Amino acid sequence: MRKDDYSLKRFFTNLGIVQIFCSLLLVIGIMYVSNYIVYKNSISGIYEKVAQNNTLAVKTMIQSFDNSFRTINNIIHTIHGLPYSSLESEEDGRIDMAKVYTMRDSIAALVSSVDFIEEVIVFYDDIDLAITSIGTSSLSQLFDKKYKHDLYNENYWRTYMKGKNSFKVMPGQYFKVATDASWQRKKLMIAAGGNKVRISNKNIVLLIDEAALLKYVNQKLMIPGASLIVLDQDRSVILSTDTNSDLSGIIDEVYFNSSQEASLKKEDYQYNFYKSDFNDFVYINKVPYQFQNIDSVIGANEMIMLSAIISAVLLSVLLSIYLNRPVKKIIRQLGGTSRGNDFRKILSGVVKMQMEIDETRQQLKLAESEARRSLFLQAVDEYAYAADHDLQLQSSYSDTVHSKYFVLIMFHLDQKDKEQQSAMPVERIAAVLTTVLQEESDDVHVIYDKNLHFVSFVGMGQPSDRAVLLKRLKRLCANLEQEELPGYSVWASVSKLYAAELMNYQLAYRSAMNGLLYRAVNEPSNVLDVEKIHYGWSLYFPFDRIEKLSNYMSNGKLQEAKEIISETLRENAKRNVHHHQMAHIAKTMFLYLLRHASVTANADDEMYKLEQQFLQRIDYAHDYLDIERALIEAAKHIAKHSKQEETNRLNPNFISQYIELHYMENLYLDQIAEISGTSPKYFSSYFKRTFGINYVEYLNKVRLSHAKELLKDSSLSIGDIGEKTGYMNSSTFTTTFKKYYGISPSEYRKQNSNE
Template sequence: MKRFFTNLGIVQIFCSLLLVIGIMYVSNYFVFKNSISGIYEKVAQNNTLAVRTMIQSFDNSFRSVNNIIHTIHGLPYSSLESEEDGRIDMGKVYTMQDSIASLASSADFIEDVIVFYDDMDLAITSIGTSSLSQLFEKKYKHDLYSESYWRSYIRGKNSFKLMPGQYFKVATNSSWQRKKLMVAVGGNKIRISNKNIIILIDEAALLKHVNQKQMMPGASLIVLDQDRSVVLSTDADTDLSGVLDEVYFNSSQEASLKKEDYQYNFYKSDFNDFIYINKVPYQFQNIDSVVEANEMIMMSAIICAVLLSVLLSIYLNRPVKKIIRQLGGTSRGNDFRKILSGVVKMQMEIDTTKEQLKQAESEARRSVFLQAVDEHAYSGDQDLLLQGDYSEMICSKYFVLTMLHLNQKSKDQTPSMAVERITEVLDAALRRVSGDIQVFYDKNLHFVALMGLEPSADRAALLKQMGRLCASLEQEELQGYSVWASVSKPYKTELRNYKLAYRSAMDGLLYRAVKDSSNVQDAEKIQFGWSLYFPFDKIEKLSNYMSNGRLQEAKEIISETLGENANRNVHHHQLAHIAKTMFLYMLRHARMSAGADDELYKLEQQFLQRIDYAHDYLEIENALIEAAKYIAKHSKSEDTNRLNPSFISQYIELHYMENLYLDHIAEVVETSPKYFSSYFKKTFGVNYVEYLNKVRLSHARELLKDSSLTIGEIGEKTGYLNSSTFTTTFKKYYGISPSEYRKQNLNE
């Protein structure tokens, strides 16, 4: 036994195997623990992003409901009675019903819109008309929300109210259906009209609209109104007792609270002061049992591995000695040749690994460089690490950063060369200009080259060499690509200067003059200018031409606008912004006629890509004209009859803050100002200017009451050119100044 334990070979093998097993156990344990926490952290981060998206969707949905209410208030017919005999004018009823149906169809989560008057039992809905009492007895039946309840509620002064979802018995063609509906009731503290409006919202459709399934399993979302009452919850248990009392936040902050097994994240809406609470599990359920089970498995494995190490130590003692002798060349035989072949194979694998490490090092240098030129700051330790990595990149005392941009000449052709191959070609070509160089791939066929520069070097000669090099690459190694470059100012080789050089070279690409045909831009010679030409009246005409399919007139405006900017020699990025703005103006009239949103999405993406990669203004003009052809083609069949009360009132509600002159809105509905003025007076009962002022002032009163904006800011937000005009108009209609109105509401 003593001889057995003193056998050095067995002890060495056993200890080696035991050490390997111990290291594997420790590493596996930490990997396991970190993986569990890491997975939860990642899931929690994704859940936060999903909740923010849902909140934005909720805000947009409630904004749509609010806009519908304001639009209905703005519809004509303050009374449905005929002026001749006092009876209900069914023509007015049918016109209003059509308008309500059109507005209700704009949101798929709206179950129905109900409009009724104080002195009438008639209720107008999006699907027809009915008696108000019959509507809530035979169509939408609920124990509390009856006709008498709504009559009593409307008689009081209430702000806009969103009531929690309740189960209604909804009548269908053949039976009753149980459906959970939320009720939105328009406020009547400030009566915009004598219409009473109730909007029924399908809670299930609303949750589907905001894509509730994005949240992580076990999480829920609770919505509180401005009075901190729960109006919607995806959790059956919405007990918030003690939660709201323990958190404080204002409109510019978010807050979170950990309580028991849950974390509550609070968000405040910028639109209607609603509070959104995201309730998420503080950790995965049953995580402790999972950890204990895995620890038991690892402990069992370590015990078995120790026993196996003992057996292997005894079994491998003699063979290992023979292998050592064979590796030392003391014996010959089949065993030695097998080991030798294994060593040769290992050497080949080492060579392969070296090549992989070389590629990994190149990619790591690229990653470090991109971090160095990032506009956001890194920690001091990271800067020291970057400084160490950059110390071997450029040996020269000074350098310039050259940004090369490639673009395929044929858009239909598939990429003919891989990025790695293009990088090799550029590296080899640039070394003919400077021997001290590093080439990195940035993105979207943008390549960055750090070029060493001696103090005595002629920079002008370098620019000429770069020009010849770009032309040579287009003719030889990089056929099928257009190549142009931007050369930064010279900088001293220091870490902080790489970011400056990158920005300088990027400015050379962005601020190049559109008529400059040179393939090399010198960042030192940028001449900044802002002499842009953007005729708003013609751009508005361009939009109208698209709606009528008048392509030739649209092409003339496009060519004239871009041509004038080219004559002024504006910067490339400025012309690109002008082209994108013109495209968006044209695109307004394509959505209703194109049919498929994915086609418009592809059109927009292709257009933006062509604009970003365009080398001169002619490419931008061709891209804009091709987009105009597509939009005009899909706009020819569009119904352009916009001269109806619903469209006019909704357009004014959405654009009241702009300069809505009579000529402008007449052009929008495609009629003459004189005819539009007569039609508006006949349809709405008031002239256009008086109606516009009422809409603006109704929104102004809400801002005076519910916001902290100044009088001048409120005037600007509601469409008045200055505070004096706003104050005069407000006093004309309400008899008091805006400041006095605000004081009265504050005192209330």
């Protein structure tokens, strides 16, 4: 074999330089083909295709707008068609609240399925009352306390509705809308019902959420740069997705033909006009159109691509020669040979090294975090370990707190919207807490406990630093909810100050946990200082009312049950009981409710699952309102599966519940015997045997227990109370009351009023 042939074979065996050149050339080829395809499509036909698609999208949006306005118009006409042209009672001229509540329920049913309607307001000319889907208030308070605007206030709408106006949609304006916690700035459009021809005495105003309306019509269907402008029948702009929607002189240049469409080109935009078949509204689609200097752009693109190709080929040759030798050295350093596919060997070696480094780094980080968490959990464990184990903990303790003193902060987070928002990983939350706390102290360690509980050790040089930290911590928690941890409510419990010793970990942990357990349900601050906890046991648990709650559940009276739940919890909230005490009360009431769940509900563990979910919500509730909502939701669920005992009415539960609900009537023995499906003689014997007293005595005790409540809590006369509790006259009532309690009703009222 000749020497030249051997050298050529060796050259192609070591393909380094050829690989470099071919790789660069391949990149150039891909770039050229890609640029050519983009060039051909963008210049020749892509604009026309996009414009056609945009036209179809805009027509779809217009159809959605028409459907929206049709829905609004139907709601207004339906409300006008509701009864009660006047809310005044025919008897005494006062407002009949039964009519008001009926109208409120009708309005709520009409707007419940329309997402873009913020609220419907109905009011009358001569009554200072506004009816909405969620309740009633005066018209002035509604626009001062709920929907606040400088122009659209009570006086404006009173004046506007006195004039003769047709149906009108007003452009979106920014309102200050009151929420549970603060004011929210929201852009609302207003649809006002026409009154040129009076359909009814009602004045109707609809508040429309502009953002929700645009979401409903799906404005994202339009091409980028395009916008949609909506004009009403008077050619006034009521909605625009373009911040600069100047239509001066444009609308006058358009003539609508029979197809209800027109087009106009002006400056760099094309204006497409569409007229609605439903309400004579005009929709203008503003679209950027093709530039006129396309030929010069084409020539420039061709010259740029040709120059780039020539330059890239020359650069590829030079780089392939220059990089050949360094590539071979890199391969040898990675442990490979210089023969074969050089780039693939380099890439595989680098990737392998990077993966090993990243994996080792993650393992070390995880091991360090778990070791610190394990140290903490063992240190706060209340059970003793072996002596050698304690020595190991003591040797590892020096890495946790370096300061002379420390406080333990127990952070508890609660996700506000558990269904819609994605939960943040606990590692990320711990990192955020560490970062913000390090601004207050250099000696900070954050450890995840469980159930969104995070424990933080904050080192301190002197005892006075604790008071400074408490003041800053309130601001820190507020910033976390608004910025770093949006979607979460954050509150913290700060332990007492302890010397930085391992034995104090357990004391600090228990101290911070007590802050969460013994916090007052009406605690206004989201930072709890355990040194300022006031312990008390002034609980409110009315056994007679709870028994009524049980009876209401068994009879399907959910509304009455909800009232007892709210009354009991809110009375305890007034007494400012501790959180764990409120939780115990709620759990006890839940067990009373659970007694009435049917056997079929327990067959598939449905009640077990409900109980577990309820207990978890109670333990981690933020305030008593969260507890109240959880208990009412549980009551609704249990009511769907309540026991049905009507098939056998001769049983103690039915009889006691029936007497409790009908004690104010003339409930004779033969009547309740007939209801129970038996004879008076048998019923009397059964009642005495079951309840231990005869029927008349039992009925009197029920009636008199309610009479005592009215004597204490109302200003009704003795005669009225006797009639309300089932007695024929005040004389019978007084005689019976004195027989059972030894004093007259008036004396009982006087004694209790003195107390």
